[in-house]
Amino acid sequence: MSWSVVPTAGPPSDSVTLDEAAGRATEAASWVEENWATWLSVGLRMVLILVIALVLRHAIRRALTKLIERMNRTVQTVEGSALGGLLVNAERRRQRSEAIGSVLRSVTSFLILGTAALMMLGALNINLAPLLASAGVAGVALGFGARNLVTDFLSGVFMILEDQYGVGDTIDAGVASGEVIEVGLRVTKLRGEHGEIWYVRNGEVKRIGNLSQGWATAGVDVVVPPAEDLERVRAVLDEVAEKIAKDDPWNERLWGPVEVLGLDSVLLDAVTVRLSAKTMPGQSTAVERELRWRVKRAFDEAGIRIIGAAPTAPGDAPVTDPSAGVSAPSALASPTSPQSLAASPIPPGPNLAK
Secondary structure (H helix, E strand, C coil), X not given: XXXXXXXXXXXXXXXXXXXXXXXXXXXXXXXXXXXXXHHHHHHHHHHHHHHHHHHHHHHXXXXXXXXXXXXXXXXXXXXXXXXXXXXXXXXXXHHHHHHHHHHHHHHHHHHHHHHHHHHHHHHCCCCHHXXXXXXXXXXXXXXXXXXXXXXXXXXXXXXXXXXXXCCCCEEECCCCXXXXXXXXXXXXXXXXXXCCEEEEEHHHCCCCEECCCCCEEEEEEEEECCCCCXXXXXXXXXXXXXXHCCCCCHHHHECXXXXXXXXXXXXXCCEEEEEEEEECCCCHHHHHHHHHHHHHHHHHHHCCCCCCCCCCCCCCCCCCCHHHHCCCCCHHHCCCCHHHHHHXXXXXXXXXXX
């Protein structure tokens, strides 16, 4: 005995008996029973891959974070010492370490999660060759389309790894110059001499002149009249150099003695004596200003005049070129010169005399 279901309305359809339905259910159950082990194995494998990838990613990122924090603590400890301010810039090292840590964490996440995704797709028996080929083509197209962005990023990475400059440095980047206030993987921010902020793309920088690494040179030119006693001038300058090397805070900013190099130039109305000193990075301008201040005061006390200054006595006159006030001779001053003959009046002719 079998039961059939016949619709009372609508288009005719095939009838399904209970025996057929039971047979199909039995086949489905048998198919599930035969493949559940494979499904369970694939599922467990995918879950295991994902769990291992997440745990590994978390462990590596945490290790990198602790390493960066330890580096920052070491920098802060050194900065608190006596010479820390001269050797280490904590903000510069902190930003550099944070940038390197961010790059390493991003690369780690990309590699681990990307490898896990490929392994999970492989566990599903998906052919990865077309996928990898498509990803390669897309990567090439993206590289051509965003080549400036890639260039900026790579330049920033190598710039940070090589420590070409950092926060607090004064640099000349060609397209702009100023003090570095922020270092990024794509853009470096500079504060110019007048307070303006420059955003310089790392890929556009072709050369870097760092004015804050190593040491700097302070140079001062002292211009005096040629009639001054040069030995006396040298003695006064030596006394100024000796005093500034002993006074605070200039004794820390000077990394070498102030040297009187001698005559830099000899002209008809002036001679130039040059002073030079090795200073801390970024302190050359301050040392030059202080040297000029002290040289001016010492020369005033010693009665030595500087070119451009007012005369020290009412009867004195500034030293100038004697020939500067003499005008060039005129050709009309000579009555026999061609210019004088041409300018003389024409005498009247004999007819006009009558």
